Amino acid sequence: MARRSDHSREELRDLILGAAEQLIVDHGLGGLSARAIARRVGYTPGTIYLVFTNLDDVILHVNARTLDRLRVPMAAAVAESGSSAEQLRRVARAYAAFAQAQPNLWRACFEHRLPDTVAGPDYIDTRIAGLVALIMDPLAEATGATGAALDTAAQALWSGVHGICMLTLTGKLHMVGGQAVAHLTDDLVSHYLAGVRAEAAPTGGAA
Amino acid sequence: MARRSDHSREELRDLILGAAEQLIVDHGLGGLSARAIARRVGYTPGTIYLVFTNLDDVILHVNARTLDRLRVPMAAAVAESGSSAEQLRRVARAYAAFAQAQPNLWRACFEHRLPDTVAGPDYIDTRIAGLVALIMDPLAEATGATGAALDTAAQALWSGVHGICMLTLTGKLHMVGGQAVAHLTDDLVSHYLAGVRAEAAPTGGAA
DNA sequence: GGGCGGAAATGAACGCCGTTCAATAGCGCG
DNA sequence: CGCGCTATTGAACGGCGTTCATTTCCGCCC
Numbered sequence: 001m002a003r004r005s006d007h008s009r010e011e012l013r014d015l016i017l018g019a020a021e022q023l024i025v026d027h028g029l030g031g032l033s034a035r036a037i038a039r040r041v042g043y044t045p046g047t048i049y050l051v052f053t054n055l056d057d058v059i060l061h062v063n064a065r066t067l068d069r070l071r072v073p074m075a076a077a078v079a080e081s082g083s084s085a086e087q088l089r090r091v092a093r094a095y096a097a098f099a100q101a102q103p104n105l106w107r108a109c110f111e112h113r114l115p116d117t118v119a120g121p122d123y124i125d126t127r128i129a130g131l132v133a134l135i136m137d138p139l140a141e142a143t144g145a146t147g148a149a150l151d152t153a154a155q156a157l158w159s160g161v162h163g164i165c166m167l168t169l170t171g172k173l174h175m176v177g178g179q180a181v182a183h184l185t186d187d188l189v190s191h192y193l194a195g196v197r198a199e200a201a202p203t204g205g206a207a
Numbered sequence: 208m209a210r211r212s213d214h215s216r217e218e219l220r221d222l223i224l225g226a227a228e229q230l231i232v233d234h235g236l237g238g239l240s241a242r243a244i245a246r247r248v249g250y251t252p253g254t255i256y257l258v259f260t261n262l263d264d265v266i267l268h269v270n271a272r273t274l275d276r277l278r279v280p281m282a283a284a285v286a287e288s289g290s291s292a293e294q295l296r297r298v299a300r301a302y303a304a305f306a307q308a309q310p311n312l313w314r315a316c317f318e319h320r321l322p323d324t325v326a327g328p329d330y331i332d333t334r335i336a337g338l339v340a341l342i343m344d345p346l347a348e349a350t351g352a353t354g355a356a357l358d359t360a361a362q363a364l365w366s367g368v369h370g371i372c373m374l375t376l377t378g379k380l381h382m383v384g385g386q387a388v389a390h391l392t393d394d395l396v397s398h399y400l401a402g403v404r405a406e407a408a409p410t411g412g413a414a
Numbered sequence: 415g416g417g418c419g420g421a422a423a424t425g426a427a428c429g430c431c432g433t434t435c436a437a438t439a440g441c442g443c444g
Numbered sequence: 445c446g447c448g449c450t451a452t453t454g455a456a457c458g459g460c461g462t463t464c465a466t467t468t469c470c471g472c473c474c
Contacts, residue, residue, distance in 0.1 A: 006422095030320065034461060044424055046463080055461065110379060111318055113237065120378070128379060152386050156371065156395040159380060163370020164363065171327070172317060172335060173366060179359050188363040191402030192395065198405045199398065213451095241432060251453055253434080262432065 013051050015041045021062050021105070028104045029112060032059065056114050060121055063112065066105045067127040070098050071134075078134050084141035085193050091135055092161045092185040099165040100181060107169065110162075132158055143196040153196060160188050220258050222248045228269050228312070235311045236319060239266065263321050267328055270319065273312045274334040277305050278341075285341050291348035292400050298342055299368045299392040306372040307388060314376065317369075339365055350403040360403060367395050 007015060019040035023032045034045040034055055052058045077090035099106040114120065136154060140146060145153050164184045167173040214222060226247035230239045241252040241262055259265045284297035306313040321327065343361060347353065352360050371391045374380040 028320070028323070033459080035459080045461080046425075047423060049462070050422075110373075110377070111320075113235070113318075113377075116235070148386075152391065152394050153398075155380055155386055156367070156391050156398075159370040159374045159391065160363070160367030160395055161370070162374060163366040163368070166317075166373065167366045167369060170317070170320075173339075173362055179355075179362055184359065184363050184366065187359050188367055188399065191360075191363075191399050191406065194402030194405045195398030195400065196402075198401045240430085242430085252432080253454075254452060256433070257451075 009051065012041075012043075012047070016048055016051060016058060017061055017065065020058050021065065024059075024062060024104050024108050025102070026104075029059070029108045056112075059108065059112050060114075060124060062105070063109045064123055064127060066102070066109055067124070067131065069102075070095070070106070071127070071131060073098060074131060074134055078138060084138040085190065087138040088135060088142060088157070088193065089186050089189045091138075092157075092189050093182050095161055096165050096181045096185050099169060103169050106165075110166070142193050144200050145196065153192075157189065157192055160192070161185050164188065216258065219248075219250075219254070223255055223258060223265060224268055224272065227265050228272065231266075231269060231311050231315050232309070233311075236266070236315050263319075266315065266319050267321075267331060269312070270316045271330055271334060273309070273316055274331070274338065276309075277302070277313070278334070278338060280305060281338060281341055285345060291345035292397065294345040295342060295349060295364070295400065296393050296396045298345075299364075299396050300389050302368055303372050303388045303392050306376060310376050313372075317373070349400050351407050352403065360399075364396065364399055367399070368392050371395065 016037055019037045020032060023036055023040070032055070034048050037048060037058070038045045048055075048058065052061070073094040074091050077094040078087050080087070080090065082090070132154060135158065136150065139154055139157070140150055143150070143153055164181060168181050168184070223244055226244045227239060230243055230247070239262070241255050244255060244265070245252045255262075255265065259268070280301040281298050284301040285294050287294070287297065289297070339361060342365065343357065346361055346364065347357055350357070350360055371388060375388050375391070
């Protein structure tokens with residue numbers, strides 16, 4: 001044993017992340033373990049700790065990858081032509097579609113909890129902030145909001161769509177008529193935007 | 208050892224649930240273990256399995272308790288006088304306030320994942336459905352929606368408020384201006400309702 | 415070519431976990 | 445008083461994250 005550079009440190013890193021990702025895809029976060037990763041890559045558990053500081057570190061890097069992949073369809077949704085409201089509906093649908101297509105990876109991003117004593121790393125914060133940033137321009141255009149009002153709208157709408165995905169995915173939305181996710185996000189985005197606009201151009205009358 | 212009926216089965220059940228709840232409150236779901244519960248109640252781990260089928264069973268019963276407690280302020284919020292829109296804003300605030308006051312218990316209800324092969328028990332589904340049912344009447348009144356449209360509105364709004372609570376609590380809402388939870392839920396509820404109403408009484412003009 | 419320094423990888427170890435179950439210890443009854 | 449019954453134990457199994465002394469091999473220098 002003790003092969004020297006069967007794989008470079010970089011290769012080993014990718015190997016481990018790939019194995020971890022596959023384990024999460026197949027069995028969820030709960031199916032991930034250092035020993036399972038090691039088995040998959042043909043090393044021993046100890047080796048993982050030469051490349052990552054601990055399992056949380058591995059998970060966070062898998063999550064970073066996932067957020068990068070999630071960004072692609074979301075960015076595309078904003079890039080396409082259409083009214084700002086349509087763009088926002090499309091982004092929400094893209095988010096929901098990703099969550100449905102890769103439920104275990106998506107959930108890993110939001111269900112993984114690290115010890116209360118340690119803060120999440122910047123490279124995760126940055127990526128999430130980057131996703132939220134995608135909707136700011138269309139949202140400003142669709143609502144006419146600026147400053148703090150725009151921040152509020154972004155947070156409310158983003159959280160709302162996120163909540164729809166989460167509750168739908170985990171089956172914790174117990175209702176008689178279960179609605180399709182895209183239908184729910186469309187409904188939330190459309191009506192929320194209409195509501196903000198209605199407030200901007202206040203009571204009753206035309207113009 | 209082997210004390211006979213120091214506690215009745217029923218007392219033991221409550222003892223275990225109380226200990227489990229306190230452990231979750233103090234350290235989150237991750238701080239819960241059969242051994243920790245046993246230590247707290249002065250029994251051995253094996254005893255827990257005489258009363259509950261496994262740890263998941265314990266957690267689910269703690270969650271049922273939590274949902275019962277969550278129901279109280281929510282029901283009070285609907286009972287108070289005020290417009291239906293105000294009632295809905297109050298329910299949302301009550302939900303958010305509970306989530307903030309008991310973050311670990313609230314999160315346990317939604318982050319606990321049982322093996323994919325087994326379905327959640329009815330007594331959880333029933334309780335969640337009961338909570339959602341609280342908002343149906345005011346929502347019907349506030350929006351004028353009925354049937355499937357009402358279901359859609361309930362699911363969208365409920366999920367939205369839930370998402371705000373979850374992302375705020377887990378600190379995964381990465382934005383420059385972090386808004387207070389109550390502000391966000393008020394904003395979402397108000398604007399969503401306004402949007403649905405605006406659609407019902409369609410374009411521009413008065414009446 | 416031979417040997418050596420240093421680094422890569424191992425694998426055993428620690429203390430935790432959920433869960434099971436034969437063995438035991440104490441109560442209630444005859 | 446002693447027996448049977450059952451509530452409870454505690455040891456055991458396999459798995460977990462993590463650490464680190466030990467081993468194994470590579471590349472370099474002589």
